[in-house]
Amino acid sequence: MSATLLAVQTLNGLQLGILLFLIAAGLTLVFGVMDFINLAHGVQYMLGAYLAVAAYALTGSFWGALVLALIGALGLGLLLELLVFRHLYDRDHLDQVLATFGVIMFLNEGVKVVWGAAPLSLPMPDLLSGSIVLMDGLLYPVYRIALIGAGLGVALLLYVLVSRTRAGMLVRAGATNPAMVGALGVNIRRLFMLVFGFGTMLAGFAGILAAPILVVEPGMGDNLLILAFVVIVIGGIGSIRGAFLAALIVGLVDTLGRGFATDIAKMVLSPSAANDVGPAIASMLIYVLMAGVLFFRPTGLFPARSG
Amino acid sequence: MTGSNSSRGVSRTGLAAIAVFAAFALLPVAAAAMGDTFIVFFTIRVMVFAIAAVSLSLILGQGAMVSFGHAAYLGLGAYAVGILAEHGIWDVTVSLPVVLLTCGLFAAVTGAISLKTRGVYFIMITLAFGQMAYYTATSLSAYGGDDGLTMWGRTEVFGFAPLGDRTSFYYVVLACLLGVYLLARMIVASRFGRVLKGAKQSEMRLRAVGIDPYPYRLAAYVIAGMMAGLAGALLANAAEFVSPAYMSWHRSGELIVMVVLGGLGSLLGAIVGAASFLVLEELLSHITEHWRLLFGPFLILVVLFGRGGITGLLGKGGRND
Numbered sequence A: 001m002s003a004t005l006l007a008v009q010t011l012n013g014l015q016l017g018i019l020l021f022l023i024a025a026g027l028t029l030v031f032g033v034m035d036f037i038n039l040a041h042g043v044q045y046m047l048g049a050y051l052a053v054a055a056y057a058l059t060g061s062f063w064g065a066l067v068l069a070l071i072g073a074l075g076l077g078l079l080l081e082l083l084v085f086r087h088l089y090d091r092d093h094l095d096q097v098l099a100t101f102g103v104i105m106f107l108n109e110g111v112k113v114v115w116g117a118a119p120l121s122l123p124m125p126d127l128l129s130g131s132i133v134l135m136d137g138l139l140y141p142v143y144r145i146a147l148i149g150a151g152l153g154v155a156l157l158l159y160v161l162v163s164r165t166r167a168g169m170l171v172r173a174g175a176t177n178p179a180m181v182g183a184l185g186v187n188i189r190r191l192f193m194l195v196f197g198f199g200t201m202l203a204g205f206a207g208i209l210a211a212p213i214l215v216v217e218p219g220m221g222d223n224l225l226i227l228a229f230v231v232i233v234i235g236g237i238g239s240i241r242g243a244f245l246a247a248l249i250v251g252l253v254d255t256l257g258r259g260f261a262t263d264i265a266k267m268v269l270s271p272s273a274a275n276d277v278g279p280a281i282a283s284m285l286i287y288v289l290m291a292g293v294l295f296f297r298p299t300g301l302f303p304a305r306s307g
Numbered sequence B: 001m002t003g004s005n006s007s008r009g010v011s012r013t014g015l016a017a018i019a020v021f022a023a024f025a026l027l028p029v030a031a032a033a034m035g036d037t038f039i040v041f042f043t044i045r046v047m048v049f050a051i052a053a054v055s056l057s058l059i060l061g062q063g064a065m066v067s068f069g070h071a072a073y074l075g076l077g078a079y080a081v082g083i084l085a086e087h088g089i090w091d092v093t094v095s096l097p098v099v100l101l102t103c104g105l106f107a108a109v110t111g112a113i114s115l116k117t118r119g120v121y122f123i124m125i126t127l128a129f130g131q132m133a134y135y136t137a138t139s140l141s142a143y144g145g146d147d148g149l150t151m152w153g154r155t156e157v158f159g160f161a162p163l164g165d166r167t168s169f170y171y172v173v174l175a176c177l178l179g180v181y182l183l184a185r186m187i188v189a190s191r192f193g194r195v196l197k198g199a200k201q202s203e204m205r206l207r208a209v210g211i212d213p214y215p216y217r218l219a220a221y222v223i224a225g226m227m228a229g230l231a232g233a234l235l236a237n238a239a240e241f242v243s244p245a246y247m248s249w250h251r252s253g254e255l256i257v258m259v260v261l262g263g264l265g266s267l268l269g270a271i272v273g274a275a276s277f278l279v280l281e282e283l284l285s286h287i288t289e290h291w292r293l294l295f296g297p298f299l300i301l302v303v304l305f306g307r308g309g310i311t312g313l314l315g316k317g318g319r320n321d
Helices: A003-034 A041-059 A062-083 A093-115 A142-164 A166-176 A178-183 A188-210 A220-235 A240-268 A271-296 B003-034 B038-060 B071-086 B092-114 B119-138 B166-189 B191-201 B203-208 B213-239 B249-262 B267-287 B291-305 B309-313
Strands: A131-135 A138-141
Touching (some): A003 A041, A003 A131, A041 A093, A093 B119, A131 A142, A220 B119, A220 B249, A240 A271, A271 B092, B003 B267, B038 B166, B038 B249, B092 B213, B119 B249, B166 B213, B203 B213
C-alpha cells in the first residue's frame, strides 16, 4: 500500500466522483424541481457515449464528436421529455418508475439493434493522450486529469448558474417550494424544460467523457445510475452542493475500497479468506455508508426541500 | 367504509381465485394429453414468479411500499439453497429454515433502515440494497462469482426427491403458491392488513388513533421478503442453477411490472400479472430476439393509459381509491 498507489487510487476515485456528479446533478435537480424520478437518466449517459462514437465516425475528430454528441444528447432528451416524461409529472412515483423503466428497456435494446451488443470505444484526442509525471514514480494519463478538470469546471459553472443567476434562483426556489413558485407566476413547466435539458446534457457529457476510458456498451448507464441514486440520497435530493460532495465521497470510498479492502482484510484474516471477503466488503462499502448517513439524517446531508 | 361492496368483491375474487388455481391444477393433465412438456416447465416458472409477485403485492399493493430491490430475496433464497447444496446439504428440513432465516434477517435489517424514509428515498434505498446483494453475489468467487453456481440435483425431503419428477415438482410449486396466496389473503383481511392499508391512505389519521405504522410496515416487509425467498429457493431448484442475475435490478423492475400489470392492490392480480408478463415475454421473443424493444413502449402505454391493470380492465376490483 505505497504512497504512489494511494495517490493513483485517489485520483481514480476523484475521476469516478466527477462522472457521478455530472449524472447526479441533473437527476437531483429534476427530482428537486418536479419531484420526478427518472430512471432513464442513466440511459442518457449511455446515449451520450454512443452518439460520440457515431459522431466520431462522421467527423474523425474528438472535439467534433463532443459538440455533435452534446447537441444530439440534448435533442434526444428533449424528445423523450415531449413524448413520455411530460405526461408523468402529475403521476405518482410508481407510475414514473414504471414508465421510465420502459424507456430503459427500449433504449438499452435499441442501441443493441443500432450499434450491436459488442463493446465499442472512442479514441482519445491527440492533445490529451499520453501521461505526465505527477510525482516521483507516478505517471498519470493526461486525459484522466483533463476529465477531472472538466468536471470541476462544470461544477463551478453550475455553482455560478444556480447561485448567481435569475434562472438559478428560480431553480432553487422551485426545489424548495414548487407550488409557491408556480403561484408567483413563474412558468414552472418551462423552467423544468430548461432544467431537464441541462441535466440531460450533463449526463450526455459524462458519457462522452467516459467513452475513451471505459467501454461503450448497452446498459453501461445502469450501474452509474444506481451509484448516482446513492449519491443523491447521501447528498440530499435537490441539492447541487450535496450532490457534489456526496459524489466525491462515493467515488473515493468505492475506488479506495476496491483498491485496498483485500489488503486490509489480510491484516486480520488468512490470505485466502481475505481474497474472498475483501471484494465482497468493497462492493458493500458505499451502501453501508448510505445506510449510515440515512440512519442519522433521513433526508441526506444537505436537504433542499423545506418541510 | 365499503362493507357491502367488499363482501361482494371478496366472493367474486374468491371465485376468480378458484378458477385460476383450478386451471393451474389441471394444466399438467391437459399438457400430458397433448404431449407437450414445455408448457409444464414454463408454468413452473410462471408459478415461481407468481409467488414473488404476490409477496411484492403484499407490500406494494397493500402498503404502498415501492420496493425496487425485491429481486434480492429471490437471489438470497436461491443462493441459500445453492450454497448448502455445494456443501452437500440437500434436505429441505435444513434448507427451508435457512432460506427463510436469511431472507427474514436481510429484510429486517434493510427494512428497518429503508422504512425510516418515504417516497423517492424509499425507492432508491431499496434499489441500492438490492444492488448491494447483487454485487456481493458477484464477488463470491468461492461460489461461482459472476458465472453463478450449478446445482447437481434438487432439494430432498428425508432422502426422497419429490422435486426430481417433473409433475410432482409442478404440484409442489403449486402448493407453495396456494399457501403463499392464502397466507397473504389472511394477512390482508386481518387487523394487521387493515393497519397497512390505513397507513397507505393516511398515516396521520392512523397516528391520531394511536397506531404507529412503522412496526406493521416492517413486519409486512419481512414476511414479503421470506415469501420471495421461498420463490428463490424454488427457482434455484427449477433451473438447477443459481446466478447473480436473479438479483439484478432489472429483475426487481420486472417484479413491479408484474404486480402493476395484474392490478395494484389485488393479490390474485399479481398472479395474473406474473403469468401475463412471462407469456408476453415468451410470445414477443418469438417475434424478435429484441423483445424489449416492443415491451418497453408497451409498458409506457400501460402506465399512461391502462390504469388498474388487467384485473382493473376485467372490472374485478383492482384499485378502488
